[in-house]
Amino acid sequence: MEAKEETKKEQEEVKGADLDYGDEPEGENPLIKKMIKIILKEREIPEILPYEEETVSELDTIVKEQEEAVSEQETRTANENFFVMIYKTEIERLKFLLKTYLRTRLFKIQKYYLYIIKHEKADLLSKAEYNFVANYFLYKRNHFKECFTKDLYDSLNDFVEIKEEDAVPHKNAPVSEDLVVQPSLKRPVFIKMNCDMPRVNDFVMETKENLKMGEIMLVPYDNCKDLIEANVAEIV
Amino acid sequence: MEALSILHSSKVLPEYPTYEIRQATKDINDLHDSMERKLKEIPDDDATAKPEISASALIDHYKLERSKRVLYAYHDERCNRLERYFWRHGNELSESFQTNASKQETDYFKNYINLIEEYSQNAVECNLDITTTMEPPRELLAKLRVIEDIGEVYLPDVGSVNLEKNSVHYLKKADVEQFIKAGKLIEMGS
Incomplete structure (x- = not known):
């Protein structure tokens, strides 16, 4: 019994920060569960979604505090070392969630960088993402220029030369609409109903029955976009 | 056009076709000149006055726009391959990529790495390198x-x-x- 209490005490000392895993498995932690849902949504939905500042910042703080707490433990007993290993593994897993979320968004931003600029979607991005898209645009434009647009007549250049002070993304960025890759809103996504809902016109076209809670369907994203936003359905 | 089909059928990065690209840009400029000449022949911008010349000018316009899009698509796809290479194999280009990439592409690759590093440092407050741990970590x-x-x-x-x-x-x-x-x-x- 004493040994058990001692182990628990050591565990709390090493833990330091307030990340309480309790006796629940990782997937049951509400914050982690939320983050996994956010990643899934970002991965499956074709368009760029608003940056989840609050959740990311919460997870970021926890990782930072946990790392500090673990690194502060300089001299350790073998038992403490064991717990440090466990906590470091957990930190790596949390970091993996953060990395996956940021990478998923980054790949989408790269793919739709001109769409984000031309259609004023920059407000959906974090500050770091905004800086990224601005520089990515400039690098791409300069690369095209170095490779071939410098040899074309000025009137044929779709990335028109802009002044340095205007070199930030905005809807009037001088880029031809022909080059803009748009997210395919018709792409089918799997959704799960969070509540019962009567059949709605223009929704799942071939279904005539009412939609029941827990039902899983494959539908074009633009048909269920409103339901996802209203939390009536969720991406699975 | 041939370069695009070579790129399409290749899984790696084929040699940068400097000569073909120069030729393609020259063709685009020539098409533009040809279109301008034809447009000057149409009196008072009235397309119905000389329909055969208007149609020919329109075809030139579509041809040059298409060629331009092919050039953008070609260069964009090569950039995408360099980006994918970075995420899969890291920041050192393999011998075949080094040989086949143009100087501009090597510069683009370096700039892209710096851009990702900068983003990685500023995205969150904790120490996070987004280029690592592509698979869920099983063990520390x-x-x-x-x-x-x-x-x-x-x-x-x-x-x-x-x-x-x-x-x-x-x-x-x-x-x-x-x-x-x-x-x-x-x-x-x-």
């Missing part, structure tokens, strides 16, 4: 064998480590992922 430490001499490296958790050829180490995978991606270290038992 991995048993790794050194395939190619790397020499002494400093790792945040263990300090200085001499990664000598054929030596085996238990290391945090995320710390040495760039060497794993480059094929200099392999995970034992995987």
Whole structure:
């Protein structure tokens, strides 16, 4: 019994920060569960979604505090070392969630960088993402220029030369609409109903029955976009 | 156009077709000149006055727009391949990529790496390298064998480590992922 209490005490000392895993498995932690849902949504939905500042910042703080707490433990007993290993593994897993979320968004931003600029979607991005898209645009434009647009007549250049002070993304960025890759809103996504809902016109076209809670369907994203936003359905 | 089909059928990065690209830009400018000449022949911009010339000018316009889009698509796809290479194999280009990439593409690759590094440093407050841990981490430490001499490296958790050829180490995978991606270290038992 004493040994058990001692182990628990050591565990709390090493833990330091307030990340309480309790006796629940990782997937049951509400914050982690939320983050996994956010990643899934970002991965499956074709368009760029608003940056989840609050959740990311919460997870970021926890990782930072946990790392500090673990690194502060300089001299350790073998038992403490064991717990440090466990906590470091957990930190790596949390970091993996953060990395996956940021990478998923980054790949989408790269793919739709001109769409984000031309259609004023920059407000959906974090500050770091905004800086990224601005520089990515400039690098791409300069690369095209170095490779071939410098040899074309000025009137044929779709990335028109802009002044340095205007070199930030905005809807009037001088880029031809022909080059803009748009997210395919018709792409089918799997959704799960969070509540019962009567059949709605223009929704799942071939279904005539009412939609029941827990039902899983494959539908074009633009048909269920409103339901996802209203939390009536969720991406699975 | 041929260069695009070569790129399409190739899984790696084919040699940059400098001559073909120059020729294509020249053709586009020529088409533009031809279109301008034809437009000047149409009196008062009235397309119905000389329909055969208007149609010909329109065809020139569509041809040059198409050629331009092909050029953008071609260069964009090559950039995408360099970006994908970075995420899969790290920041050192393989010999075939180095040989086939143009100077501009090598510069683009370097700029892209810097851009990702800058983003990685500023995205969140905790110490996070988004280019590592592409797979969910199963264990903190991995048993790794050194395939190619790397020499002494400093790792945040263990300090200085001499990664000598054929030596085996238990290391945090995320710390040495760039060497794993480059094929200099392999995970034992995987």
